[in-house]
Amino acid sequence: MKERTHxxxxxxxxxxxxxxxxxxxxxxxxxxLAFIMVRDISGIVQIVVTKEAPEALELSKDLHLEDVISVTxxxxxxxxxxxxxxxxxxxxEVLTHAAPELPIQVVEKSSSEAEQQARMDWRxxxxxxxxxxxxFKTWTIMENAFVRYCTEQGYINIHSPKLMGSASESGSEVFxxxxxxxxxxxxxxxxxxxxxxxxxxxxxxxxxxxxxxxxPSFTTxxxxxxxxxxxxxxxxxxxxxxxxxxxxxxVAMMTDVKEKLGEEIKKQLGVEVVVPTMPFPKVTMKxxxxxxxQMGVESEKPGDLSPEEERKLCEYIExxxxxxxxxxxxYPITVRPFYHMRLEEDKTxxxxxxxxxxxxxxxxxxxxxxRYDILVEQAKDKGMxxxxxxxxxxxxxxxxxxHGGLGxxxxxxxxxLLNLESVRDAMFLYRGVKRISP
Numbered sequence: 286m287k288e289r290t291h292x293x294x295x296x297x298x299x300x301x302x303x304x305x306x307x308x309x310x311x312x313x314x315x316x317x318l319a320f321i322m323v324r325d326i327s328g329i330v331q332i333v334v335t336k337e338a339p340e341a342l343e344l345s346k347d348l349h350l351e352d353v354i355s356v357t358x359x360x361x362x363x364x365x366x367x368x369x370x371x372x373x374x375x376x377x378e379v380l381t382h383a384a385p386e387l388p389i390q391v392v393e394k395s396s397s398e399a400e401q402q403a404r405m406d407w408r409x410x411x412x413x414x415x416x417x418x419x420x421f422k423t424w425t426i427m428e429n430a431f432v433r434y435c436t437e438q439g440y441i442n443i444h445s446p447k448l449m450g451s452a453s454e455s456g457s458e459v460f461x462x463x464x465x466x467x468x469x470x471x472x473x474x475x476x477x478x479x480x481x482x483x484x485x486x487x488x489x490x491x492x493x494x495x496x497x498x499x500x501p502s503f504t505t506x507x508x509x510x511x512x513x514x515x516x517x518x519x520x521x522x523x524x525x526x527x528x529x530x531x532x533x534x535x536v537a538m539m540t541d542v543k544e545k546l547g548e549e550i551k552k553q554l555g556v557e558v559v560v561p562t563m564p565f566p567k568v569t570m571k572x573x574x575x576x577x578x579q580m581g582v583e584s585e586k587p588g589d590l591s592p593e594e595e596r597k598l599c600e601y602i603e604x605x606x607x608x609x610x611x612x613x614x615x616y617p618i619t620v621r622p623f624y625h626m627r628l629e630e631d632k633t634x635x636x637x638x639x640x641x642x643x644x645x646x647x648x649x650x651x652x653x654x655x656r657y658d659i660l661v662e663q664a665k666d667k668g669m670x671x672x673x674x675x676x677x678x679x680x681x682x683x684x685x686x687x688h689g690g691l692g693x694x695x696x697x698x699x700x701x702l703l704n705l706e707s708v709r710d711a712m713f714l715y716r717g718v719k720r721i722s723p
Contacts, residue, residue, distance in 0.1 A: 287357065293327035295370045298360045305330070305372065306380070308413065309352045311392065312345070319345035323356060326418060331363070332356050332372040341377035351383035351391065351413070401707070405715055408723060412713075416553050420711055423546055424699055428493065430541040431514055431695075434534040435491040440516065443490050445478035447471055447497070451673040458499045460509075471497035474692050476624070477677045479517035480653060483688040484680045488519045496692075501718055504592070505707040506645055506697055510716040517690030524626075524636040524652040527689040528612050531640060531648060532563045535610070542702070556704050559609060565640075566602050567612040573598055588617035596644035614638045623667040624660060625651040626689075636689075643701040650691025657681040 290303040307325035314320075319334040319342060334345045338358075348354070358374040388407045389400075391414055404411040411417055435442070448469045452459045460471040475492050482490045496513040516534075521527060542550075543558040550556050568576065574584055577594050580601065585591040590598065590613065602611040615634045618627060625635040637651035654660045660681055664671050671678070699711040709715040714723065 291327040292323070292325050292330045292368070295330055295360050295368070295372070299362050299370060300360065302357065302359050302375070303372070304355060304357045305332075306355045307353070308391075309348055309350055309354055309383075312348050312350060314346065317342065319348075321345065321348065321354075321356075323354065324413070324415070328368065329415070330368045330370065330372060331366050332358060332374050334374045334377065338374050338376065341374050344377050344379060348379070349383050349385050351387060351410075353380040353383075354378065355380055401709070405709065405720060406723070408714060417710065419546070419549060419553055420699060420703055420705065421713065423542055423550065423703065424695065424711070426541050426545050427538045427695060427699070428514075430538040431491075431534055432493070434537045435489075435516065438489065440489040440491045441482070441487045443475075443478070443482055443487075443492050444494060445472070445475040445492060447495060449477075450676075451670075460497050460499045473498055474513065475515050476692070477680075479515055479690055480624075480677075480685075480688065481680050483517055483519045483655075484683070484685045488686075489516070491516045503718060505709075506592075506700070508696070508708060508712060508716055509718065511694060511696050511708075511712065514693040514695055515690065517688060519686040519688045521652060521687055521689050524614070524638055524650065524689055527650050527652065527691055528567070528614075528638055528640075529564070531650070531691055531693070532561075532565050536561060536563060539702075550703065554703055556702070558702070561608060561610050565610045565612055566606045566608050567614060567638075568598075568602075569615040570613055570617070570634075571615070573613050576601055586620070589620045590639075590646075592645075595641050595646060599641050599644040609643050611641050612638045613641065618666075621651070623663040623669055624653050626654045627663075640691075640693075642698055645697050645701050647695075647698045647701070648691050648693040650689065652687070652689035655681055655685040655687055657685075 287304040289306055290298060292305060305323060307323045309321055310324040310329055311322040317336045321332045322329050323332055334341050336342060355378040356372060356374055357376045358372040360370050361373055363371040389403050389410055391410060449472050450469060452470050459473060462469050462471060474496055475494060479490055492515045494513060495510055497510050499509065500507055518530060539560045543560055547558045550558055570588060577597060580597055582594055582597045599611060602608055616637045617633055618635055621635045621637050625637045628634045628636060635651060639646045640648035654663060661671065661678060664674060696708050696711040700708045705711055
């Protein structure tokens, strides 16, 4: 088998014979010449077929868009094309033919809802677009940086179960499944098990895993199944310790993305990757509402932010502080789960936060209540079925350290980082109210 060269390495091979393999991205025939754009995961290059390679020229006459081909030829400098090089073909092999009529186009861009639905139906073809693949290259770098940060800081990696005997949040918006002779639920988060790890003495844990939310939402930011990044840390003084930790790993993630893909992101998407400075701006919910009120933005809920409020608050923070991130703290107990610790000076507020990035909430976190008696009372206050939570409550009966953590949605972060139209474009395969295939 001939050694394969990726398109991204061709500049180093000028004057050499190479073999590349990929898809026919574009085909243009001009008499005794054929110009074919070949795409692989690393880039796109033009190949030129002339009468000096008669068999290759004959094959090129029946070439279709998205045929998978293998090309051997000499790399030539070509300043007139974007890649700066082209390949003068000596041999061409069609590995597989694509059907002549594509269900969606790879080259053409589309943005309407109907077209988006077609793209989701034919996601494997949609993902052939270089800008789609770029999202997952970026995700890979983000995730590697997150894992590296946690590992270097002494975190233990856990994988908690996704089938649960009781709901992991308030009891609403869960997927119920038949589990032999009883009911089970798909996990809304690894929250309970992260806290179990704290009471097990692990001190710092992280998890990357699926999250399931039975939310009947059709927005650009919601999905019924997504990947979550979670951390939990012990012996904290307050939720500010958790926020500081998130600042550090986000800077690590953004630094890696900028260094490794910043130029490609700017070239393909026109987006400048900005590595944030620390500390990130922070405002309490009360302060956020005051800022928004002064901007003339109506408040839909007194203790929470609507999508419009999140957008406007981020615009204000970027204008006033030059920062794309902002923490909103001290959410009221009415909009937070029972296990969030409450402020000593005001029991109606929690030691919690959301992190907003470019107008969208990407993280929820808090210091947790680790004192058994108080946790039980807070569960009762929320109307929770305490007996069904007893296995969780038992975690805190035998010595639990002060602790806190967060759950982050990397797909939302990626959507805003790359200015994608929807979270659906930041997910390999989207799951929503009306979509459970392919």
